[in-house]
Amino acid sequence: MSEPAIPDHLHTILLPTPFPVGPVNVYLAEGEPLTLIDVGPRYDPARRALEAALSARGHRIADLQRLILTHTHADHCGLAAELKRASGAEVLTHAANFPWLAEDADARRLAFYAEVMGWAGVPAEVLVALSQVRHSMNRYTEPVVPDRALADGDVLRLGGEEWQVLHTPGHAGGLICLYQPRRRLLLSSDHLLRDISSNPLVEPPAPGETERPRRLVEYMAQLRRVAELDIALALPGHGPPITDHRALIHERLAFHEERARRVLETLGDDALTVHEIASALFPDLDPVNYFLAISEVIGHLQWLEVESRVTHSEQSGVAFWRRVG
Numbered sequence: 001m002s003e004p005a006i007p008d009h010l011h012t013i014l015l016p017t018p019f020p021v022g023p024v025n026v027y028l029a030e031g032e033p034l035t036l037i038d039v040g041p042r043y044d045p046a047r048r049a050l051e052a053a054l055s056a057r058g059h060r061i062a063d064l065q066r067l068i069l070t071h072t073h074a075d076h077c078g079l080a081a082e083l084k085r086a087s088g089a090e091v092l093t094h095a096a097n098f099p100w101l102a103e104d105a106d107a108r109r110l111a112f113y114a115e116v117m118g119w120a121g122v123p124a125e126v127l128v129a130l131s132q133v134r135h136s137m138n139r140y141t142e143p144v145v146p147d148r149a150l151a152d153g154d155v156l157r158l159g160g161e162e163w164q165v166l167h168t169p170g171h172a173g174g175l176i177c178l179y180q181p182r183r184r185l186l187l188s189s190d191h192l193l194r195d196i197s198s199n200p201l202v203e204p205p206a207p208g209e210t211e212r213p214r215r216l217v218e219y220m221a222q223l224r225r226v227a228e229l230d231i232a233l234a235l236p237g238h239g240p241p242i243t244d245h246r247a248l249i250h251e252r253l254a255f256h257e258e259r260a261r262r263v264l265e266t267l268g269d270d271a272l273t274v275h276e277i278a279s280a281l282f283p284d285l286d287p288v289n290y291f292l293a294i295s296e297v298i299g300h301l302q303w304l305e306v307e308s309r310v311t312h313s314e315q316s317g318v319a320f321w322r323r324v325g
Ligand SMILES: [Zn+2]
Pocket: 071, 073, 076, 171, 172, 190
């Protein structure tokens, strides 16, 4: 007899976000220590919904003892600093997330995006619109100092049961999933979502490193890794649970193959910038979706380059891409 996938001590809490993705799922693990896995954005409706959900189970924010952050996007981690102040809870996340939770994260991020967008050939007026979006995103999060780093293979106790930490970079460089082999249960965060293809976002290199991460390449490798795991149910960061993770991963890999094929087709025999490719593939995007499109095209170009199907050369800091052969 296999055990029920979702243990009695684990509860999904749906919190509203101000973002197009819609609500975020955070998870409450009851028992010692009382733990929240992701915390929601720094946003009044989310704060109220969290308080109500905790109180429905007889807890207060002050009772929280541990906060696990799966990655540093505002919809997942925005309230962490505030909850930590109110409860004294210990904050745990992957070490790769530490720099992006720090006070100076935003300045470093801004400098990087200015550079990478220039490299992608993004025109100045689009850059202005993008920086306004970034600025408004900042309202929904706050720097926080983590207490402890989690690494791939670490074992955590939630509600008296052992869970494994999986470091699955891609959507974000520090993204972690939590896996319980006995129940065949995965908390998949934004690594695997049922109804949305998670976008590996362009991110700055870690402080002290210069090479730009290849998030889509990492993401596809981590999808293949998770496909190997024995999983009955995956509880994601957004949307409903996933019951057939292998079929879904297969779909995602096929989707990225198809997108890469379209990037190659768009290139034809020309040498194009990321901006030119993104504008041809996805015309008339608003700034948020334009940023996602740029991220995605960079991801696909880096992947195609690793496979020696495209190459790039730089002229005055702008990259021009062409097909190989
Ligand atoms: Zn995310």
